[in-house]
Amino acid sequence: MTAMRGQGEPAVPPGRGDCGQRLKHSDGPWLRAAGGAEGLAAHLGPVRHELAAAHEGLLAGAGRLTALAELAAVRESWERRIQAAQGECGSLAAKLRAVARTQGATNEAVRSSFTAMTPCGGDER
Amino acid sequence: MTPTLTWAQLRDLNCAELEGAADGWGKSSNRADAARDRIEQQLLTGLRDTQEGEAAQAAVARLRQLGRNFQYVYTECGLLRTTLNSLSHEMKTQQRVLREALDDAVALKFTVHADGSVTYPAAGEGLIDGAPLRGGTASSTGSPGLVPPSGLVAPNPHAAKAQDIADRVTGAARAAAEIDWRYAGILRRLKAEEGLKVPDSTWKDAAGDAAEVRDAAGAYLKDAIPRDASPAERRDWWAGLTQEQREEYLAVYPDQIGNLDGIPALVRDAANRDNLRLLIGELEGRDDEKSITQLAGLREIDRQLGAAVKPGEPPMFLLGVSDEGNGRAIVSYGNPDTAKNVSTYVPGLNTSLDEDFAKNDLKRALDTAKGSRYHDPSSAAVAWLGYDAPQAVDGFSSLSVAGDGRAVEGGKRLSEFTAGLSATNENEDPHLTAIGHSYGSRTVGAAATQQGGGIPGIDDIVLVGSPGVGVDHAEDLGVGKEHVFVGAAENDVVTVLPSKQQAAAGAVGSWFGPLLYVAGDVADQGDDDLWFGKDPASESFGAKRFRVDDGPGLVGDFGPSIAAHSQYFDPKRDAVSAHNISLISAGRSEKINTQEYR
Amino acid sequence: MRCRAVTLTFGLVAVLLLAGCTSGLGPLGGSERPNMNMQQAAQRADDILDDLLGKIHPEVKWTHDTTSVGSCDVTRRRAVMTIVSAERRGNFLGVVDRSWRSNGYRMKSINNDPDVPAIFAQTQDGFGVSLIVGGEGQVFFEVDTPCVEESEVAESTTRATAPTYEGMEHIPRPNIRSPFWSAGAP
Numbered sequence: 001m002t003a004m005r006g007q008g009e010p011a012v013p014p015g016r017g018d019c020g021q022r023l024k025h026s027d028g029p030w031l032r033a034a035g036g037a038e039g040l041a042a043h044l045g046p047v048r049h050e051l052a053a054a055h056e057g058l059l060a061g062a063g064r065l066t067a068l069a070e071l072a073a074v075r076e077s078w079e080r081r082i083q084a085a086q087g088e089c090g091s092l093a094a095k096l097r098a099v100a101r102t103q104g105a106t107n108e109a110v111r112s113s114f115t116a117m118t119p120c121g122g123d124e125r
Numbered sequence: 126m127t128p129t130l131t132w133a134q135l136r137d138l139n140c141a142e143l144e145g146a147a148d149g150w151g152k153s154s155n156r157a158d159a160a161r162d163r164i165e166q167q168l169l170t171g172l173r174d175t176q177e178g179e180a181a182q183a184a185v186a187r188l189r190q191l192g193r194n195f196q197y198v199y200t201e202c203g204l205l206r207t208t209l210n211s212l213s214h215e216m217k218t219q220q221r222v223l224r225e226a227l228d229d230a231v232a233l234k235f236t237v238h239a240d241g242s243v244t245y246p247a248a249g250e251g252l253i254d255g256a257p258l259r260g261g262t263a264s265s266t267g268s269p270g271l272v273p274p275s276g277l278v279a280p281n282p283h284a285a286k287a288q289d290i291a292d293r294v295t296g297a298a299r300a301a302a303e304i305d306w307r308y309a310g311i312l313r314r315l316k317a318e319e320g321l322k323v324p325d326s327t328w329k330d331a332a333g334d335a336a337e338v339r340d341a342a343g344a345y346l347k348d349a350i351p352r353d354a355s356p357a358e359r360r361d362w363w364a365g366l367t368q369e370q371r372e373e374y375l376a377v378y379p380d381q382i383g384n385l386d387g388i389p390a391l392v393r394d395a396a397n398r399d400n401l402r403l404l405i406g407e408l409e410g411r412d413d414e415k416s417i418t419q420l421a422g423l424r425e426i427d428r429q430l431g432a433a434v435k436p437g438e439p440p441m442f443l444l445g446v447s448d449e450g451n452g453r454a455i456v457s458y459g460n461p462d463t464a465k466n467v468s469t470y471v472p473g474l475n476t477s478l479d480e481d482f483a484k485n486d487l488k489r490a491l492d493t494a495k496g497s498r499y500h501d502p503s504s505a506a507v508a509w510l511g512y513d514a515p516q517a518v519d520g521f522s523s524l525s526v527a528g529d530g531r532a533v534e535g536g537k538r539l540s541e542f543t544a545g546l547s548a549t550n551e552n553e554d555p556h557l558t559a560i561g562h563s564y565g566s567r568t569v570g571a572a573a574t575q576q577g578g579g580i581p582g583i584d585d586i587v588l589v590g591s592p593g594v595g596v597d598h599a600e601d602l603g604v605g606k607e608h609v610f611v612g613a614a615e616n617d618v619v620t621v622l623p624s625k626q627q628a629a630a631g632a633v634g635s636w637f638g639p640l641l642y643v644a645g646d647v648a649d650q651g652d653d654d655l656w657f658g659k660d661p662a663s664e665s666f667g668a669k670r671f672r673v674d675d676g677p678g679l680v681g682d683f684g685p686s687i688a689a690h691s692q693y694f695d696p697k698r699d700a701v702s703a704h705n706i707s708l709i710s711a712g713r714s715e716k717i718n719t720q721e722y723r
Numbered sequence: 724m725r726c727r728a729v730t731l732t733f734g735l736v737a738v739l740l741l742a743g744c745t746s747g748l749g750p751l752g753g754s755e756r757p758n759m760n761m762q763q764a765a766q767r768a769d770d771i772l773d774d775l776l777g778k779i780h781p782e783v784k785w786t787h788d789t790t791s792v793g794s795c796d797v798t799r800r801r802a803v804m805t806i807v808s809a810e811r812r813g814n815f816l817g818v819v820d821r822s823w824r825s826n827g828y829r830m831k832s833i834n835n836d837p838d839v840p841a842i843f844a845q846t847q848d849g850f851g852v853s854l855i856v857g858g859e860g861q862v863f864f865e866v867d868t869p870c871v872e873e874s875e876v877a878e879s880t881t882r883a884t885a886p887t888y889e890g891m892e893h894i895p896r897p898n899i900r901s902p903f904w905s906a907g908a909p
Contacts, residue, residue, distance in 0.1 A: 033169075036167055039163075043159065051149045051150070054145050054146050054147075054150070054152070064130065064134045065130075065309075074205070074313070074316045077317035078201070080319075081198065081321075082153065082157075084320065088194075092188060095180070095184045102181075170890070434892070436888040436890070437800070437893065439892060484792070484793050488796075488798075495800065498857075694849040696869055697867065697868065697869055701832045
């Protein structure tokens with residue numbers, strides 16, 4: 001179980017935020033999500049192999065139990081479900097990248113329309 | 126109907142293989158959990174608040190569904206792990222019985238046949254003719270303990286023993302067959318549903334699956350939870366479990382672990398987030414008023430838990446949630462195990478698990494956490510709805526509802542909760558504060574007087590809007606009178622209630638009648654006595670009084686108000702009182718110095 | 724009849740309560756101001772904060788802090804990231820005090836502790852305004868709204884003058900020096 005809840009990664013490194021500007025980073029989350037979705041697909045890759053290894057020898061050692069006949073069917077159903085989830089991760093990654101591209105285009109247009117922006121420089125840290 | 130299993134098959138059953146398979150399911154469950162967590166804590170943050178067009182919203186919706194999918198996979202794979210472990214556990218028990226019987230047979234030089242019958246040799250001398258008694262074969266009659274019929278011939282002493290062994294051998298095999306059949310049913314029902322969605326019906330089924338597995342795994346898991354032990358002992362028990370064991374408990378008994386004082390906060394939070402989802406699923410299926418009310422409260426808590434974290438926002442920890450009584454919800458802002466200062470806010474009259482609690486009592490705890498953190502960042506504040514507060518259904522005309530009973534019961538639970546905070550806090554000497562609001566202060570008072578030494582772990586007590594705490598002197602609350610702080614706004618309705626003496630003298634009916642006061646006042650010798658004993662804000666009580674904002678008056682254009690600050694030309698929150706409470710909670714009570722300012 | 728003054732007060736209150744027992748109660752029995760919702764109240768709170776920070780000269784840099792939300796009220800917070808030295812603290816409070824009074828705010832309460840002073844005031848339209856000095860001399864401002872109609876509340880749209888700490892649990896202690904306000908600070 002993951003230990004840290006509510007402790008999301010900061011969007012910007014501490015102390016180096018851009019004076020309240022948020023637009024600049026709004027394509028970031030989409031790209032990050034796309035990469036994350038791909039990572040999830042990879043994360044699920046080993047499941048089939050792990051389950052196979054874990055059930056190896058089961059038929060030999062406990063083969064006579066009717067429960068195990070059920071288990072085989074159950075295992076197959078979960079492998080299918082997890083595989084479907086894996087596929088969804090990949091498909092979503094593509095969609096998220098597409099959104100990121102649209103966001104990026106929008107932001108450029110907005111940013112280029114800013115004229116004088118008060119910089120945050122001039123103060124010592 | 127019961128399939129058969131030979132005793133040889135039972136003997137040869139390799140239960141370690143079952144446990145190995147269980148571990149595999151544990152791994153899958155963990156992967157799904159990690160995936161869900163990554164989606165919720167990383168991928169979705171930053172996307173959530175954007176309103177950037179259909180494609181984006183569709184992508185976010187799919188991502189959320191994927192998260193729910195992983196939640197489902199995590200839960201069900203976890204159940205599969207426990208099912209297989211439990212199956213192994215039960216089979217091992219029968220294997221033990223079988224092995225002992227077989228060992229006895231070997232020792233006695235009996236032969237156990239494949240069909241479970243047991244052959245015994247000739248033995249000893251017969252009573253009738255002195256010849257050795259013949260050997261024979263005993264088979265299980267199906268009911269152990271039956272004496273084989275044969276009144277005329279003195280039985281071979283081996284016969285009874287052989288019978289016993291046969292009964293045990295066959296009994297073990299039969300029990301194993303029954304176990305096998307039972308678990309086959311459970312496993313069958315744990316098949317995955319097709320696709321990626323997790324509709325409410327699936328959650329409902331998941332809850333049913335969980336219930337079934339819990340029933341099966343009762344002996345294996347549940348009985349080992351140290352419910353009657355002290356919070357410190359429970360903490361030690363949890364620390365002594367292996368990682369796999371902990372995962373199992375969280376998967377199968379999240380409601381037990383999540384609400385157990387003495388379990389570390391991070392673990393309780395993880396368990397209760399699962400509980401919350403399962404509870405919401407359960408309550409969605411009910412249409413009685415209480416379920417609907419609680420569901421609204423739970424949904425609001427769920428929404429807040431899932432909201433993106435903003436700058437400076439302390440993280441939320443769900444330390445308790447259940448639909449017991451009027452509902453239970455315990456929410457900490459800030460990690461109460463790592464914080465040096467932890468304050469626990471006990472709400473009062475009319476509080477129950479509903480939307481109002483989820484919004485307003487939680488805001489109060491968040492505000493307290495923020496205020497304390499200004500002074501000491503290592504601070505946390507808990508909104509503790511861990512008991513049934515009295516519900517004055519129609520204003521104060523039925524205050525008689527609010528006797529001491531709820532406070533006494535609530536006090537016990539509060540004490541256990543603070544003992545839990547103490548046990549799991551990682552600092553050597555954490556500073557704990559108990560804040561009682563209206564009837565909650567009576568509960569705090571009850572907790573303080575139920576055992577010697579006051580409320581476990583509590584160093585400072587704050588009473589706001591207190592109708593009396595059940596004792597007459599601050600020093601009776603177990604923290605020393607210099608650690609009892611009372612803020613009572615002059616116009617706080619709760620504190621102008623008549624004491625029981627006044628009410629009694631005024632006889633029947635509601636206390637709204639002005640005549641009541643004339644009569645009542647004569648009976649009550651001093652105005653220090655409120656409904657539950659001495660007014661804690663009085664000088665004779667001996668506590669330290671702190672400043673709360675005086676409201677403009679009790680009566681507004683819209684009728685009597687329960688809070689003194691409900692006039693719409695005043696801020697709802699009393700910043701002055703909050704400031705003082707924050708100082709106390711942060712361990713800086715010596716800085717309280719607010720005065721009227723002209 | 725012989726009644727103590729105290730009894731008369733209770734009696735009067737009781738009569739009023741009896742007479743005033745009607746509906747119109749918001750959550751927790753509070754009454755809601757008509758024609759304003761939480762988003763509007765939060766916006767007003769932002770305006771109050773913008774105004775008060777804008778009137779501090781030389782300027783101090785500030786960042787957004789937590790917004791807490793109930794069923795009918797909002798609390799907005801901002802943290803000052805400019806170091807205000809102990810020497811300048813009194814001056815700072817004086818500047819804020821004068822500006823609030825000139826706005827017609829009602830000064831309600833003060834904590835004049837030298838380390839952790841605080842000022843509590845209220846605007847004429849019923850918003851609570853607070854200055855709180857916390858640990859290490861950091862200055863915090865809070866605005867509490869009255870009880871109004873429930874609505875969603877968006878983040879403040881005012882741009883902070885110091886970096887914002889997105890996704891971070893703790894706002895750091897002040898880390899920006901001002902030639903004036905930080906004078907004498909280590």
